[in-house]
Amino acid sequence: MIKAGIIGATGYAGAELVRLLTNHSKVEIEFLTSRSFTGQKISEVYPALAGIVDLKCEEIDIKQQAKRVDIVFTALPHGVSMSVVPELIKAGVKVIDLSGDYRYSSQKIYEDWYQQKHESSELIDKAVYGLPELNKEEIKEAGLVANPGCYPTSATLALAPVVEEGLVDSQSIIIDAKSGVTGAGRKPSRVTHFSEVAESFKAYKVGEHRHTSEIEQNLAGLSAKEVILSFTPHLVPMKRGILSTIYADLTQKVNSKELIELYQKFYSQEPFARIRQEEKMPEVKEVTGSNYCDLGIKLDKRTGRLIIISVIDNLIKGASGQAIQNLNLMSDLDEKEGLDFAGIIP
Amino acid sequence: MIKAGIIGATGYAGAELVRLLTNHSKVEIEFLTSRSFTGQKISEVYPALAGIVDLKCEEIDIKQQAKRVDIVFTALPHGVSMSVVPELIKAGVKVIDLSGDYRYSSQKIYEDWYQQKHESSELIDKAVYGLPELNKEEIKEAGLVANPGCYPTSATLALAPVVEEGLVDSQSIIIDAKSGVTGAGRKPSRVTHFSEVAESFKAYKVGEHRHTSEIEQNLAGLSAKEVILSFTPHLVPMKRGILSTIYADLTQKVNSKELIELYQKFYSQEPFARIRQEEKMPEVKEVTGSNYCDLGIKLDKRTGRLIIISVIDNLIKGASGQAIQNLNLMSDLDEKEGLDFAGIIP
Amino acid sequence: MIKAGIIGATGYAGAELVRLLTNHSKVEIEFLTSRSFTGQKISEVYPALAGIVDLKCEEIDIKQQAKRVDIVFTALPHGVSMSVVPELIKAGVKVIDLSGDYRYSSQKIYEDWYQQKHESSELIDKAVYGLPELNKEEIKEAGLVANPGCYPTSATLALAPVVEEGLVDSQSIIIDAKSGVTGAGRKPSRVTHFSEVAESFKAYKVGEHRHTSEIEQNLAGLSAKEVILSFTPHLVPMKRGILSTIYADLTQKVNSKELIELYQKFYSQEPFARIRQEEKMPEVKEVTGSNYCDLGIKLDKRTGRLIIISVIDNLIKGASGQAIQNLNLMSDLDEKEGLDFAGIIP
Amino acid sequence: MIKAGIIGATGYAGAELVRLLTNHSKVEIEFLTSRSFTGQKISEVYPALAGIVDLKCEEIDIKQQAKRVDIVFTALPHGVSMSVVPELIKAGVKVIDLSGDYRYSSQKIYEDWYQQKHESSELIDKAVYGLPELNKEEIKEAGLVANPGCYPTSATLALAPVVEEGLVDSQSIIIDAKSGVTGAGRKPSRVTHFSEVAESFKAYKVGEHRHTSEIEQNLAGLSAKEVILSFTPHLVPMKRGILSTIYADLTQKVNSKELIELYQKFYSQEPFARIRQEEKMPEVKEVTGSNYCDLGIKLDKRTGRLIIISVIDNLIKGASGQAIQNLNLMSDLDEKEGLDFAGIIP
Structure with a gap:
């Protein structure tokens, strides 16, 4: 059995x-930590877990906790992760970090967009971006995986096949994304x-x-060109799910059938990407509660x-399911x- | 024109x-006050009001504000109202208080259930309980009206005709009530x-x-007997509305038609109580956005x-609409x- | 008093x-008609109306009904309106039609997109497109007003100022629109x-x-150029409201302040268009239940x-409120x- | 492997x-049937299943289908089940029926409440009522299990411990139940x-x-007394879940702690009943997506x-999960x- 710890288990x-x-x-x-609920059972915080997981939430104590596990998930806010990840790595455990702290290959871009100094920049080069559909081999060898953001997972998987093929104008991309409210976390506001x-x-x-x-970093990596795009997030009155509607100008003639075949081929080895048939579009409810990313393709003539x-x-695919997919690959x-x-x- | 002030305008x-x-x-x-949004326009807090009401929220300043108005609504938390109402009364303005502070004729019952000392008990006898369907004449003469709670409005109007007639066993009453989330106010939690x-x-x-x-106080007032009842509130995933399902044992033989006629007669002069015909039951959406209380009667043979x-x-009927109904009567x-x-x- | 009839009153x-x-x-x-609920009171179909409007729903009988009114609203499905509107016009009453049947100046475009023959094409030239913010003077003189679609109202008001000024590339427009479920009508599916x-x-x-x-017809009318655009509707789990997120490439340098001033000037005489200040974006709830169209402008540098x-x-602004706005102008x-x-x- | 068929697989x-x-x-x-979607893959009807279950929906053909399986679930409307169950039983397969057709030991009570003749009354005595927490040994031996209704599951499990002990007045029971909309099935209305x-x-x-x-049948079976109770169902704007609030007069002195211990003891061998601690009440979300029934006990002094x-x-516990629990016991x-x-x- 692989022994895992979860830091930030009650978000x-x-x-x-x-x-x-x-x-x-x-x-x-093996262990759970929570700042807000230290000493309480996770099943008191979430009674749905009663009788299934009744572990007590511990305080963070990296030195002691690192010894007990093979791998740790850090589910902490951006900026907080980088205060615990270096010590975990030093202690020799594998880490899957769900924050944005290790997702960028450019420290400058991180610091510009997150408005804070990166405090463990020595790990930036070691971290592997954990999108299994694009990065499988690196993830298998990684000691530190930066689990992708929810919107970037949705948008990158949607665009990767055509961006890699150069089929769309990289300056024409517009991502109009809609998310359920759990994306904003558990803290009331x-x-x-x-x-x-x-x-x-x-x-x-x-x-x-x-x-x-x-998203721009991901697509630039696939196209070897700079990508500047429009991304507009929206809040839907539902709990879970993201739907991204993505627009891009085609750079060459191609028909619907060819496009769908391109997607099917691109993801033919991927268990969690499903391509809809022509004229069928996926809805949020078709993936709610699962690790799938479903894609529909429409050529607007x-x-x-x-x-x-x-x-x-x-x-799930936008956070914790993908993290477990990464654990599976790393293990x-x-x-x-x-x-x-x-x-x-x- | 009647000039009105609202204290606590942004809840x-x-x-x-x-x-x-x-x-x-x-x-x-004439004026609005808000502790959290002092200096901001109400239409900045609620853009729905832009172009319609663009008054700025003021700090509370009873002495100065009382001079500008004929009547004041106090929409403050329980316990806070009684710190401003006495000064308003002293300044000679009429007050409609939406908190629980002046709803009780017994100081002891208030203090037992609200777990705090009543700090302006001298006003208890002067305050009139503002349920127009039961108390119209007193409200017309009142200087201080205690606007009823939302659940008590729903339950009291439902039970008044049969309790007054002695048709139900006063110890058998069970009120199973369900409310939308606005009942919990605007403060995030x-x-x-x-x-x-x-x-x-x-x-x-x-x-x-x-x-x-x-509710017990209201029903005891109608029946001249002590009433001890069960009341269970529930939270419905909707914004507005209360539905109360009320059970009581009948004390004498009566049929459905007679019951409905009793209700129709009891409320025949009341513009905001509507009685459904036999076998028809009202739904929340039939009153959402209005000042009506709709009632359905079922005799379970x-x-x-x-x-x-x-x-x-x-x-509305559970708070602000009823307060305006009281203002109309008082004016x-x-x-x-x-x-x-x-x-x-x- | 103006006497009005509503054909199709229970949708x-x-x-x-x-x-x-x-x-x-x-x-x-003066009268209401309904095919599904003939003979029933509108307040039996919608108990929210009890005591307020208790008219009975009649069968359609144009000859007799036309005599009783000054104006008729036809709230019928596309294709059905054109079977009653000509007779109403002939009888000399004014008509505001809420269907798509008279919205197009080109019969061909109507027939291509609605997949049916237009059966009263003689009225196409007489019908005035009822978007008051763009067409006020014609509406005042009209005998037949074609009330705009909900999405076209939202999108046209959003784009009119910049399209008229030629500030955006007319081939670059993308409208990503999201609607509540009432847009799909009352028929279960x-x-x-x-x-x-x-x-x-x-x-x-x-x-x-x-x-x-x-939408293309509306914008082409403003820009005197053909407009081909992308329009993607979405279904939001809410009852009312449309939010359109609209993207367009600017054709010349302009800053945020200038854009907002352009919008404010364009709509300065319009009581139902509200422009948000810089960096503020409107939300659906800020117009729910009202006749406003609220607009937010963002220049993405x-x-x-x-x-x-x-x-x-x-x-409301997408259907019945706008129809009443048209009635006001026509009357x-x-x-x-x-x-x-x-x-x-x- | 146990081979199972599902008749009525697309509800x-x-x-x-x-x-x-x-x-x-x-x-x-082994097989699925559906009248409305014969010939289509279940994953076309529910794309969430794509890649997981891609079986085609068959027409019902009991003779042929019975040979292929060990057990059949019949998920058909009341009255329809009894037209296929007898043939399945005759063919020697075990049946778990999700309709109401075999839940009653009294043919008369069934016919009175369901307003239709029972057409396979010879099976009434053979059918076992499939509430595992009360009937485990009979279920293990059963060839035909009548899977309980959703509301009866919720109410019976809540009342069984105190009814069996005679702790509550059997004529005082009131069940105020609230259900999500999936309880009304998939057919639009x-x-x-x-x-x-x-x-x-x-x-x-x-x-x-x-x-x-x-519910009355279940409780009478536990108490050996006739039970006449009030049951009021309500519709909550949510998809899944039932919460029942149940009131009953106690027949003897007992305190909260004793009551909770009684429940804990009664369900001590039951994996899917969870008793909350004193002063804690379960919420729907704590069981959504699971087979648990969670119970909270309050003594109102x-x-x-x-x-x-x-x-x-x-x-799940109100239908399909319980059916699988029954399959496990029968197998x-x-x-x-x-x-x-x-x-x-x-």
């Missing part, structure tokens, strides 16, 4: 790791107050969301634009282990 | 007062966090909610129990003035 | 007309089944929605794109009559 | 069986139309719901009433096989 991503790992036959949760969210819909951080830079619809569950397990279930219906 | 009940008064042809809002409320349902304060005592379904919009206006509109469909 | 747009007209001091509803909509989000009719052609956020209530009343209220909060 | 209970059985290591789905359900709440079939009789809160996922497997997972968080 939504942390709790989702706990929940998903209870289905994983090769991993045992006016923005996530039920009476302010229900029966409404809004865009936020228009032209300014950090994930813009993460009137405008010559490619329109891609991409859906994921933000807490030489079947990539699907513990993740091989359908989403919830309805 | 949901305060904002609803502002919104509703913009439809009132005889009232002008885990309990009202979108991701914790959506797709769930819960009971809270089972056997312990303060409104129990307010198998058990000999009376079942009453009562619906209101908690922010010798048509009781329906500014309130004579249908709820939103759908 | 959502029809019921919204009924509800809103109860607030209108110069209009009296799997697509609007609660358990299929809640906690999900989807795009539909990608690249193929009829409103594409209506990184990409040189203009991003516009536009919100309306689809049943020489204050444009705001009966519509001068704030949306619901929260 | 919500049928689809939930498919989804849950993909997690079951000892069962293989006005009652389940998104725009009619969202932001509303209603009671339905007050005093008349069929499940009343099923003021009224001498016992209040019980019971929550289940109506599609001599671990009762928890394939069901041993936590619900979804959040």
